[in-house]
Amino acid sequence: MRIGLAGWILGFGPSGVGRRLEALAEAGVLGGAEILLFTPPGGPPFPSLPGVETIPVPIPHTPTWKRSFLEARLLPSLVRRHGLDLLHLPTAPVPSLPIPATTSIHGLQDFTPWARPGRRLPAPLLWRWGLRKARLLLAVSASVLSELRERLPGLEKKTRVVPTGIPERFFREEPQGPPPFGLAPGYLLHLGRPLPHKNLDLLLSAYRILLSRRPGVPPLVLAGVSPRGEGKLLEEKISGMGLEKKALWIGPVQGDTLLRLLRGAGLAIFPSLYEGQGLAPLEALAAGTPVIASDIPAHREFLGETVPLFDPRDPEALAELARESLGDRSGADRGRERARSMDTRAMAGPLLDAWREAAGGG
Incomplete structure (x- = not known):
């Protein structure tokens, strides 16, 4: 054909x-x-x-x-x-x-x-x-x-x-190298266009709670496309919450830069209120990155019991789960297997x- x-x-x-x-x-x-x-x-x-x-x-x-x-x-x-x-x-x-x-x-x-x-x-x-x-x-x-x-x-x-x-390139060990943009490994990461259903208000609120409870919390890095200026609005929101020194909007990433960004993260967080499938969590799993995600139908369907899920309307629950999960790579092999099956x-x-x-x- x-x-x-x-x-x-x-x-x-x-x-x-x-x-x-x-x-x-x-x-x-x-x-x-x-x-x-x-x-x-x-x-x-x-x-x-x-x-x-x-x-x-x-x-x-x-x-x-x-x-x-x-x-x-x-x-x-x-x-x-x-x-x-x-x-x-x-x-x-x-x-x-x-x-x-x-x-x-x-x-x-x-x-x-x-x-x-x-x-x-x-x-x-x-x-x-x-x-x-x-x-x-x-x-x-x-x-x-x-x-x-x-x-x-x-x-x-x-x-x-x-x-x-999930394309084969997400499973490869290449490219090697440090995270992009001068980031130190171990940051929290969100991938996705900053639209209302991505629930970034809750993520920022939970991150602020996490900062108050755990000394030395690494930066929160937010990446995604922003064709209608959503990224600028997100930066204003970050500044308004007093997080401009800890939360960073870096805009769109792709190719090798995306792979290095995923592999350098200590935790990838996906708090969406709605997804059709939710590719980014699976891409993160393929890269060996710890993942937590919101408890919504698409995440239940594709992530199953591989990934801890949280109530997408409860910032306290997200903050606590992030505290427990940050840097925990004990489930990396199981996550890769889940992604490989898809x-x-x-x-x-x-x-x-x-x-x-x-x-x-x-």
């Missing part, structure tokens, strides 16, 4: 959508498919993957109207020229195409209380409209499928669960089954 991946939607750098595309490409090759990754002009660097052909296309990520116009104009000839059996888009809307298309459902954040009203109120109509032309929907978790069944009944009939696998090799079978079904190959 020749599968095209719509990488021109990679507009926010090292995001969860980008991680999903990397995993799709790697798992697709492992499953025996020919993978063509279409990238935008001047887009962010994408990891070089054996067996993946990268093809630049003149379709920008933004503005949305321009992207949609150029998709409608260019895609029919593009998919024919490259002899594709199927095109996978990382997000909706799915345009009209002369071949089958699939898309990923990363989560239903637009339906949550943390979504902006401008996204939450029209979400039922916009989602149905945007997904109507997809042959199959690939949900990243069983919990997302359950939400889809509740929020958009009927769409579950054309949905298959294909969790995002790598791109594990993803390849369900992914290729779904793509064959969508393409009509049985």
